[in-house]
Amino acid sequence: MTDSLANDIRLRRRYQAERRFRIYGITATASGLLFLGVMLVSILIIGHSAFRQSFIKLDVTFDPEVLQIGDKTDEESLRYAHFQGLIRVALREKFPEVTDRRELRELYALVSRGAADVLCEILIDDPGLMGQRHTYWLPASDDMDLFVKGEIKSSAPEIERQLSDRQIEWAERLTSDGLVDLRFNTAFFTTGDSREPELAGIWGAVKGSFYTLLVTLALSFPTGILAAIYLQEFAPKNPVTDLIEVNINNLAAVPSIVFGLLGLAVFLNFFHMPRSAPLVGGVVLALMTLPVIIIAARAALLAVPPSIREAALAVGATPMQTVFHHVAPLALPGMLTGAIIGMARALGETAPLLMIGMVAFIADIPQGVTDPATVLPVQIFLWADSPERAFMSKMAAGIMVLLGFLIAMNLIAVVLRHRFEQKW
Amino acid sequence: MSQALKHSLSTEHRAKVQARGVNVYYGDKKALSGIGLDIPEHQVSALIGPSGCGKSTFLRCLNRMNDIIEGCRVEGAITIDGADIYAKDQDVVQLRARVGMVFQKPNPFPKSIYENVAYGPRIHGLAPGRKELDDLVRDSLERAGLMGEVHDRLDHPGTSLSGGQQQRLCIARAIAVKPELILMDEPCSALDPIATAKIEELIDELRTRFTIVIVTHSMQQAARVSQRTAFFHMGELVETGSTEQIFTNPKDDRTQAYITGRIG
Numbered sequence A: 001m002t003d004s005l006a007n008d009i010r011l012r013r014r015y016q017a018e019r020r021f022r023i024y025g026i027t028a029t030a031s032g033l034l035f036l037g038v039m040l041v042s043i044l045i046i047g048h049s050a051f052r053q054s055f056i057k058l059d060v061t062f063d064p065e066v067l068q069i070g071d072k073t074d075e076e077s078l079r080y081a082h083f084q085g086l087i088r089v090a091l092r093e094k095f096p097e098v099t100d101r102r103e104l105r106e107l108y109a110l111v112s113r114g115a116a117d118v119l120c121e122i123l124i125d126d127p128g129l130m131g132q133r134h135t136y137w138l139p140a141s142d143d144m145d146l147f148v149k150g151e152i153k154s155s156a157p158e159i160e161r162q163l164s165d166r167q168i169e170w171a172e173r174l175t176s177d178g179l180v181d182l183r184f185n186t187a188f189f190t191t192g193d194s195r196e197p198e199l200a201g202i203w204g205a206v207k208g209s210f211y212t213l214l215v216t217l218a219l220s221f222p223t224g225i226l227a228a229i230y231l232q233e234f235a236p237k238n239p240v241t242d243l244i245e246v247n248i249n250n251l252a253a254v255p256s257i258v259f260g261l262l263g264l265a266v267f268l269n270f271f272h273m274p275r276s277a278p279l280v281g282g283v284v285l286a287l288m289t290l291p292v293i294i295i296a297a298r299a300a301l302l303a304v305p306p307s308i309r310e311a312a313l314a315v316g317a318t319p320m321q322t323v324f325h326h327v328a329p330l331a332l333p334g335m336l337t338g339a340i341i342g343m344a345r346a347l348g349e350t351a352p353l354l355m356i357g358m359v360a361f362i363a364d365i366p367q368g369v370t371d372p373a374t375v376l377p378v379q380i381f382l383w384a385d386s387p388e389r390a391f392m393s394k395m396a397a398g399i400m401v402l403l404g405f406l407i408a409m410n411l412i413a414v415v416l417r418h419r420f421e422q423k424w
Numbered sequence B: 001m002s003q004a005l006k007h008s009l010s011t012e013h014r015a016k017v018q019a020r021g022v023n024v025y026y027g028d029k030k031a032l033s034g035i036g037l038d039i040p041e042h043q044v045s046a047l048i049g050p051s052g053c054g055k056s057t058f059l060r061c062l063n064r065m066n067d068i069i070e071g072c073r074v075e076g077a078i079t080i081d082g083a084d085i086y087a088k089d090q091d092v093v094q095l096r097a098r099v100g101m102v103f104q105k106p107n108p109f110p111k112s113i114y115e116n117v118a119y120g121p122r123i124h125g126l127a128p129g130r131k132e133l134d135d136l137v138r139d140s141l142e143r144a145g146l147m148g149e150v151h152d153r154l155d156h157p158g159t160s161l162s163g164g165q166q167q168r169l170c171i172a173r174a175i176a177v178k179p180e181l182i183l184m185d186e187p188c189s190a191l192d193p194i195a196t197a198k199i200e201e202l203i204d205e206l207r208t209r210f211t212i213v214i215v216t217h218s219m220q221q222a223a224r225v226s227q228r229t230a231f232f233h234m235g236e237l238v239e240t241g242s243t244e245q246i247f248t249n250p251k252d253d254r255t256q257a258y259i260t261g262r263i264g
């Protein structure tokens, strides 16, 4: 009687313990997901507006006199022409009542400085437009853009907002006349960095990251795989290889900034390689990624059953044939996954690149591995560090682009793993 | 055929392999001591003995698979056709082409059935052309008694076969290299009785062309397939002789105890 009672209690306790454990597990998972969700949503909220840009419709006359170039129409002269003047003329036509110099300056500030470059490109493409009058949608300035997107409220006190009462009045007039439009911001995906938020784009950083990772991959993948194969399959077990093994494991845990210092001391100061270049960044990141790739590749090789090696050796394959015909192909998915995870880490790395000057302001889009460049995470850092409010959304948009690439790389890892996995 | 018949009928069999004073160490641990054994040509020699007595170790000496084990050291002399296989100028790869091996657990390559068999001939350059290789693969599968079951799916993965079929595929893979000697380490221990019977039958057929050394933990199997038996105990070769003599009239008490089931 008492025995079965004790048994009942024990049973109930066991069920309770199981239930409790499940609740703990679900809570932990849910809170993890919650944090992730909050992070992604806040990035989306801040960043989504960067993908759209306000444009103002203006009637522009390509007047050689305003352009101050006389009768020359060659590209060289046009590059130095006064296109800003054309926009000012167009704005004054829209608002003839504004005459005061200070007020005029405020009026001009509604249109982006980049608008002049847009007109310049148009005229260079078709010099026949000289003297003609056409309507163009020109990019608004960052503050105007924020107002159009509703991020500057006219209800706020004047000194607390970037636009004056007058500017807001003009902006509202332009809007009610249908001369303001929010469009997809193609420039964000095609241009480099800029001091003007409305002109700043991510493309320079994307290409910088691309060249940097190219160098990293070219150096660390073959080196890492070959080192792993040698250490795992061929190297004798002795104190020297033990020491190497310990060192590789330690290197994987070295803070990345240390690799940056190494790059600064060795590649820049000693070998005098170019500053801010993807070449140096790539080499530094390759050093950082190498241990990760080696460790992953060795784990993949270790997971290949020894019976496969025995089978190959027993039919008279040489150790090299055994590895390259049988072991390495089986380990390939694991090796590729390790390499891609290493690459993804390199893509998100900032600290070591700061040390070798990849943090400079670079407006030009890099055309090779030796051009000055920056990379995605550093670009995000630079924008986060800028005082203009409009850079906030650029930063969040940059994070989205970076996350997009990271997700894409992980998907590639999954697909490759699936493709090369021999299930038999 | 007449050749094979002559071989199986003749009572005198030349010693294909001779082991003299073989000691094997794993690090400091001595696994075999002073083994002296002759393996007659075109016969099946069974190595029996309790688990851990060194049967596999001895078998792996014959194709130098022990070379790949860290810390394993072999002393003494082992000759095949009179040539020392541990001589300095002996190429291990060539030795393993002459001495095939079948393992305890079937271990086909994770490739097609065809590729499994074709791999050995390919790396040894045994078939100059596509046609010759095809013939060699088919012939080997035929000899391993597998062709009938797999002729229409040579491109299927070798690992999709049943355990017994996989083991016969491994035998086909070994004989495709045209070895002189085939080593089998408990080839049936992972198989059901029907698959085991098939392999035993196969071993008996293979004897006409190859010299076979088989390790087995089953005394019935040793009695069924082998002509010679060697009994190992605690790293020593206790007794060797014709299978009939070992099982009916063992000279050593330990052999007697083992075959009657008192040790092992």
Ligand SMILES: Nc1ncnc2c1ncn2[C@@H]1O[C@H](COP(=O)(O)OP(=O)(O)O)[C@@H](O)[C@H]1O
Residues within 6 Å of the ligand: B026, B031, B049, B050, B051, B052, B053, B054, B055, B056, B057, B058, B069
């Ligand atoms: N790779 C190895 N490393 C160390 N000791 C081993 C190794 N392989 C076998 N041994 C030892 O050698 C002895 C003989 O093993 P083995 O030849 O496998 O025996 P059997 O095949 O007769 O069961 C055993 O005591 C075993 O522990």
Ligand SMILES: [Mg+2]
Residues within 6 Å of the ligand: B055, B056, B057, B185
């Ligand atoms: Mg064994």
